[in-house]
Amino acid sequence: MSIVLLATVIVAAGLVVLSGLWVAVALFVAVRRLDSRVSANPADAPNDNAG
Amino acid sequence: MVLSTVLVVGYVAVLVVVAVRARTAREYVDFSIARRALPLALIFASLCATYVGPGFSIGFVGRGFKSGFLFLLIGAAYSIQNILVGLLIAPKLRELKDCYTLGDAVGQKYGSRCQILAGIISVLLCTLFSAVMISAGGVVLNDIFGLPRWLSVAVVALVTTSYTTFGGLRASVITDAYHFTLFALLLPVILLCELLFDFEGGAAGFYQEAMAATAWGFQTTPPLEIVGFVTAFLLGETLIPPYANLALASRTTVVSRNGFILSGLFSALWFTVMIALGIVARTVVPADTGEDYVLLTLVKMTMPHAAYALLLVSLVSIVVSSLDSLLNAGAVVFTQDILRRFTARQDSAALIAGRYSTVAIAALAAGMAAFVPSVIKGLMVCYNIWAPAILPALILGLWTRKPRPLAGILSMTVGTVVAILLQLETLFKTDVGAILPALICSLAAYAVGHYVHGLFERGRKR
Numbered sequence: 017m018s019i020v021l022l023a024t025v026i027v028a029a030g031l032v033v034l035s036g037l038w039v040a041v042a043l044f045v046a047v048r049r050l051d052s053r054v055s056a057n058p059a060d061a062p063n064d065n066a067g
Numbered sequence: 068m069v070l071s072t073v074l075v076v077g078y079v080a081v082l083v084v085v086a087v088r089a090r091t092a093r094e095y096v097d098f099s100i101a102r103r104a105l106p107l108a109l110i111f112a113s114l115c116a117t118y119v120g121p122g123f124s125i126g127f128v129g130r131g132f133k134s135g136f137l138f139l140l141i142g143a144a145y146s147i148q149n150i151l152v153g154l155l156i157a158p159k160l161r162e163l164k165d166c167y168t169l170g171d172a173v174g175q176k177y178g179s180r181c182q183i184l185a186g187i188i189s190v191l192l193c194t195l196f197s198a199v200m201i202s203a204g205g206v207v208l209n210d211i212f213g214l215p216r217w218l219s220v221a222v223v224a225l226v227t228t229s230y231t232t233f234g235g236l237r238a239s240v241i242t243d244a245y246h247f248t249l250f251a252l253l254l255p256v257i258l259l260c261e262l263l264f265d266f267e268g269g270a271a272g273f274y275q276e277a278m279a280a281t282a283w284g285f286q287t288t289p290p291l292e293i294v295g296f297v298t299a300f301l302l303g304e305t306l307i308p309p310y311a312n313l314a315l316a317s318r319t320t321v322v323s324r325n326g327f328i329l330s331g332l333f334s335a336l337w338f339t340v341m342i343a344l345g346i347v348a349r350t351v352v353p354a355d356t357g358e359d360y361v362l363l364t365l366v367k368m369t370m371p372h373a374a375y376a377l378l379l380v381s382l383v384s385i386v387v388s389s390l391d392s393l394l395n396a397g398a399v400v401f402t403q404d405i406l407r408r409f410t411a412r413q414d415s416a417a418l419i420a421g422r423y424s425t426v427a428i429a430a431l432a433a434g435m436a437a438f439v440p441s442v443i444k445g446l447m448v449c450y451n452i453w454a455p456a457i458l459p460a461l462i463l464g465l466w467t468r469k470p471r472p473l474a475g476i477l478s479m480t481v482g483t484v485v486a487i488l489l490q491l492e493t494l495f496k497t498d499v500g501a502i503l504p505a506l507i508c509s510l511a512a513y514a515v516g517h518y519v520h521g522l523f524e525r526g527r528k529r
Contacts, residue, residue, distance in 0.1 A: 021277060031336050032255045
């Protein structure tokens with residue numbers, strides 16, 4: 017029983033880490049897509065006040 | 068101190084780069100719903116980053132320390148709520164045409180008066196939630212740098228407002244993904260390191276500590292209080308404006324549904340990790356440590372200084388990622404549900420109004436942050452008002468064929484007034500039971516309004 021509990025906790029931690037990695041990749045892809053849209057249409061470029 | 072400063076400066080630098088790459092929103096549809104083009108991973112990350120605030124991180128570790136897995140059972144109500152919203156409500160919201168906010172959905176079902184009322188309640192709640200988040204962020208910055216409280220509050224509000232004002236929902240969602248990555252990688256790694264290097268007793272020791280803490284939790288928490296917590300977790304944050312805006316901004320109805328379902332499943336995993344950190348802390352941290360300081364003390368006592376500094380940065384990101392979504396949602400709701408009923412009907416005017424509204428809500432919330440008694444108490448006040456004020460009218464409106472305006476107005480008004488009155492009496496007692504009576508009153512008012520409106524309609528036909 018104790019092994020099962022600890023294994024459950026470790027698997028949960030692993031899945032949280034995997035979610036983090038999945039989102040990191042998605043974030044990278046999203047930013048790349050925005051960049052390519054800006055290359056195609058410079059009107060989408062950030063202005064000087066951004067951020 | 069130098070390392071902490073370097074890490075915080077590094078975190079802010081990356082945040083600025085990410086926010087600038089997200090681009091300035093040039094149209095209102097960009098600012099408010101990111102052109103309804105957000106993919107699943109970003110919807111999922113933004114939902115998770117918004118609900119994982121100080122309560123679901125520091126608060127849950129403290130609860131795990133005191134009462135073991137009891138709060139995992141209570142947290143399950145939150146996970147179920149997200150999954151149910153994903154299955155039943157989010158796709159229905161996304162299907163509605165020309166819908167920018169929850170108020171728009173209410174307006175399409177009950178008419179413009181109800182939309183304005185829903186807008187006022189939503190803006191009030193977003194401002195209150197923002198005040199709680201700014202206050203929590205101020206406490207963390209105060210801990211890192213020893214800055215005066217007012218300056219910490221101002222820094223948190225200014226940094227978040229700057230990119231939310233210009234980038235709108237897209238900037239908020241993209242920076243949320245950055246924040247999510249940061250804390251989803253850091254906190255489980257801390258748990259695994261603690262289990263590998265600091266926790267003595269192996270699996271049997273962990274089981275023993277978990278059972279002892281959970282038994283203590285059940286012994287010391289009255290059943291009525293558990294029912295109150297479960298109700299608050301089940302309903303208190305259901306479809307608050309930032310979540311509703313994400314449901315509306317999803318690329319498709321399927322993305323909207325799956326985003327909520329995945330975020331519900333993630334919440335169960337996240338609560339498990341936080342509670343486990345609290346249980347691990349029982350063998351390291353002194354028993355009299357305050358609940359809000361268990362995580363910080365654990366990491367300070369067992370990890371290298373860099374890890375402690377990283378944790379503090381991660382806590383700032385947890386706060387900021389909740390705050391930016393609340394500010395954007397509050398501004399969009401104010402513009403769409405209130406201002407646009409009277410003025411700023413053109414998209415360009417609405418975009419400017421949305422930006423000014425972001426700044427105004429942030430300023431108001433920063434001013435109110437000084438009066439927030441504690442994070443948990445502040446959140447409970449918000450939960451207790453939101454569920455009775457909006458949920459009956461919204462859910463019944465989405466699921467009934469011909470909802471009647473009087474039912475919506477009465478339900479929202481009675482729910483809000485009763486919830487506020489109960490807060491006034493119980494504000495400093497954290498009586499979590501306030502949500503149930505207010506919800507019952509709201510449902511009763513809905514039924515009365517529905518019946519009376521039906522009588523009027525029949526009278527008119529005769």
